[in-house]
Amino acid sequence: MRRLPQYAALAAYIVFLAFPLIWLLSTALKTPQEMALTEPTWVPREPTLANFTDAFGEQDLVGAAVRSLIVALFSSVITVLISLPASYAMARYRSLLNRVALGWVLVSQVFPFILIIIPLFMILREMDLVNTLPGLVAVHVTFTLPFALWMLQGYVRAVPPELEEAAAVDGASRLRSIASVVAPLLAPGVVATLLFAFISSWNEFMFALVILQNPDVMTLPLTLVRFTGPEGVARLGPLAAASLMATIPSLIFFAIIQRRLKSGLMAGAVKG
Amino acid sequence: MRIKSALAVVATAALTTACGGGGGGESSSNEPVKIDFLSLAWQKESVAANKQLVEEWNKANPNIQVTYVQGSWDNVNDQLVTQFAGGTAPDVIHNDSPALAGFATDGYLLDLRDQLPAELKNDIPQSAWDTVTFDGGKGEQGVYGVPFLQESQVIIANKKLLDAAKVRIPTADAPWTWDEFSAAAKKMTEGDTYGVAWPMKSPVNKTLNLALNFGGTFFQAAGGKTTVKVGPEEREVLQRIHDQLYTDRSADPAALGQGTADPLPAFYKGKFALLPAGVYLRQQVAEQAPDGFEWVTLPGPKGTTAQQGAVSQTLSIAQDSEHPDEAMKFISFFLNGSNQAKLAKGDWLLPTSQKAAADPAITTEENGWDVATASAKNLVVAPFLKVNGFDEWKSKVATPVLQEYFANKITIDEVAKRLVEDGNKVLERYQR
Numbered sequence: 001m002r003r004l005p006q007y008a009a010l011a012a013y014i015v016f017l018a019f020p021l022i023w024l025l026s027t028a029l030k031t032p033q034e035m036a037l038t039e040p041t042w043v044p045r046e047p048t049l050a051n052f053t054d055a056f057g058e059q060d061l062v063g064a065a066v067r068s069l070i071v072a073l074f075s076s077v078i079t080v081l082i083s084l085p086a087s088y089a090m091a092r093y094r095s096l097l098n099r100v101a102l103g104w105v106l107v108s109q110v111f112p113f114i115l116i117i118i119p120l121f122m123i124l125r126e127m128d129l130v131n132t133l134p135g136l137v138a139v140h141v142t143f144t145l146p147f148a149l150w151m152l153q154g155y156v157r158a159v160p161p162e163l164e165e166a167a168a169v170d171g172a173s174r175l176r177s178i179a180s181v182v183a184p185l186l187a188p189g190v191v192a193t194l195l196f197a198f199i200s201s202w203n204e205f206m207f208a209l210v211i212l213q214n215p216d217v218m219t220l221p222l223t224l225v226r227f228t229g230p231e232g233v234a235r236l237g238p239l240a241a242a243s244l245m246a247t248i249p250s251l252i253f254f255a256i257i258q259r260r261l262k263s264g265l266m267a268g269a270v271k272g
Numbered sequence: 273m274r275i276k277s278a279l280a281v282v283a284t285a286a287l288t289t290a291c292g293g294g295g296g297g298e299s300s301s302n303e304p305v306k307i308d309f310l311s312l313a314w315q316k317e318s319v320a321a322n323k324q325l326v327e328e329w330n331k332a333n334p335n336i337q338v339t340y341v342q343g344s345w346d347n348v349n350d351q352l353v354t355q356f357a358g359g360t361a362p363d364v365i366h367n368d369s370p371a372l373a374g375f376a377t378d379g380y381l382l383d384l385r386d387q388l389p390a391e392l393k394n395d396i397p398q399s400a401w402d403t404v405t406f407d408g409g410k411g412e413q414g415v416y417g418v419p420f421l422q423e424s425q426v427i428i429a430n431k432k433l434l435d436a437a438k439v440r441i442p443t444a445d446a447p448w449t450w451d452e453f454s455a456a457a458k459k460m461t462e463g464d465t466y467g468v469a470w471p472m473k474s475p476v477n478k479t480l481n482l483a484l485n486f487g488g489t490f491f492q493a494a495g496g497k498t499t500v501k502v503g504p505e506e507r508e509v510l511q512r513i514h515d516q517l518y519t520d521r522s523a524d525p526a527a528l529g530q531g532t533a534d535p536l537p538a539f540y541k542g543k544f545a546l547l548p549a550g551v552y553l554r555q556q557v558a559e560q561a562p563d564g565f566e567w568v569t570l571p572g573p574k575g576t577t578a579q580q581g582a583v584s585q586t587l588s589i590a591q592d593s594e595h596p597d598e599a600m601k602f603i604s605f606f607l608n609g610s611n612q613a614k615l616a617k618g619d620w621l622l623p624t625s626q627k628a629a630a631d632p633a634i635t636t637e638e639n640g641w642d643v644a645t646a647s648a649k650n651l652v653v654a655p656f657l658k659v660n661g662f663d664e665w666k667s668k669v670a671t672p673v674l675q676e677y678f679a680n681k682i683t684i685d686e687v688a689k690r691l692v693e694d695g696n697k698v699l700e701r702y703q704r
Contacts, residue, residue, distance in 0.1 A: 036560035038537040210354040229314045230345035
């Protein structure tokens with residue numbers, strides 16, 4: 001009974017978080033007439049699947065989702081594979097080069113990408129990567145990497161060096177102590193970085209817009225925008241239906257991977 | 273280890289397969305010419321009409337195969353800037369005429385003057401060709417697109433409230449004067465019901481196009497220099513809309529901050545009777561209006577003239593296209609009279625083709641097509657279309673100034689002063 005306020009607050013928070021999704025579902029099931037009511041309804045009066053049939057009938061949403069999934073998976077895995085050792089080096093080896101590298105990582109975040117999109121496009125064209133998914137993966141990795149590096153090196157710093165020293169006292173080589181002591185403790189950080197990279201890539205629109213031209217290689221965000229017209233006018237029903245479908249893979253991915261997001265692994269690892 | 277190698281092979285294969293269809297392999301002489309067509313159609317019927325026409329063309333022309341690529345109005349210019357710079361732009365490009373000026377000056381679009389077949393050229397009136405005629409950067413006027421769809425301003429009216437007010441119903445031949453329009457709006461204002469609603473979230477194009485009713489152009493050119501002018505002609509429409517809001521109180525203040533389509537729910541509810549809007553908005557009304565709701569399309573009001581400024585949707589050919597002749601053949605087919613009628617019907621806009629304008633599909637009384645199509649005769653090239661720096665003037669100066677004016681925060685004299693003084697500073701930078 002004492003926990004009632006806590007549960008109420010938690011319920012309110014869940015409703016707050018779930019609101020956009022519930023609204024999306026409600027809109028996706030409404031007729032155009034019901035969408036134009038001055039008093040919006042939560043539960044559609046005459047639910048219809050017409051928005052779903054329109055959305056899936058007009059656009060290759062499944063194909064686009066599969067391509068988005070491939071790009072997001074490759075981008076996130078490659079980002080983590082590169083940033084993991086780099087972040088360890090940045091966190092553990094203090095040198096001028098490291099400080100410069102960290103500064104560069106931060107500075108790289110302030111560049112508006114519209115400035116670099118044309119040179120980047122030229123480079124990709126020279127490499128025959130325009131209009132290809134590997135080209136898009138390369139760009140997504142490049143742009144996710146600095147923040148992923150920054151994020152992961154924070155996790156590495158949080159692992160006390162004393163743990164590695166203790167392993168060394170027990171005779172473990174540096175590689176062994178990284179593999180057996182540091183890596184398991186970094187699992188939550190790796191998962192968080194993986195999620196960040198996956199969602200960034202899954203949602204990314206602008207680079208995909210300029211790099212991918214062939215309808216056969218277009219990703220999901222490019223397909224969703226086809227339901228919008230000039231000056232923000234949109235076909236709300238099919239757009240809501242398609243957007244709902246677009247959120248499902250990332251929800252599933254999150255549900256699978258979130259179990260690894262544990263905290264407190266290092267509680268009590270070092271005395272004092 | 274084997275498992276890891278196998279996984280690596282599978283992953284590489286998946287990524288490579290998934291990107292199939294990419295690249296742009298060179299075609300040998302035996303292979304059909306391939307043309308990419310970037311279309312911005314987005315309405316269900318319009319997309320269907322576009323796809324159907326491309327399919328028809330591809331069946332009839334096995335040697336010139338067109339790939340339909342769907343783009344989006346919101347991002348097309350960012351997309352094109354990059355692709356033009358990278359030399360990978362689509363061969364045939366759907367856009368609107370304001371965007372063509374910059375691309376033409378930068379040399380990214382093909383001058384179509386010598387490419388246009390006589391039939392297509394003669395079927396489209398000069399006033400529409402004027403919307404795509406620009407300086408190509410070498411001091412020479414060129415034609416950088418084929419104009420095919422235009423938008424006029426009409427008034428969408430709640431029939432029940434209109435009939436109850438017992439006012440004269442305007443026709444295409446005898447539209448309301450602005451005085452009659454204001455009087456009708458006043459008469460329809462009763463209790464919680466307003467006569468009219470002016471959604472003014474994006475007020476510039478709407479007011480500038482209507483300003484031509486009184487000869488207001490907002491820009492003047494002298495000695496090779498363009499400057500902003502706000503004289504009595506330009507003030508007229510602004511003042512009249514402001515009067516409806518604050519003197520007559522016949523305009524719904526709730527609609528003021530809204531986008532074009534936002535007031536529709538209140539319109540269906542009978543909160544106001546008249547909604548001045550682009551002809552395309554009829555599509556949403558036809559689709560969304562509740563059962564039993566009766567609506568009609570009325571022509572836009574008339575000042576000293578019924579003229580309205582217009583821009584066009586266009587098809588252009590990229591300068592770097594390897595197949596400009598084939599692209600032009602496709603455009604000629606795609607925009608012939610009967611096909612333009614299908615495209616106009618799909619997008620609820622007005623065709624530039626005179627043959628299309630006579631098509632029964634878009635002269636029917638149903639959904640106000642007769643009134644909408646008849647309004648095309650009043651369209652002239654929007655004066656702002658050829659002003660270098662208009663986009664910046666619009667976003668940095670005109671939009672906030674007009675929003676403040678319609679919110680009754682500044683006077684018409686202040687509007688004139690800021691539009692001219694701040695506006696000229698912006699334009700000057702483009703004319704150095």
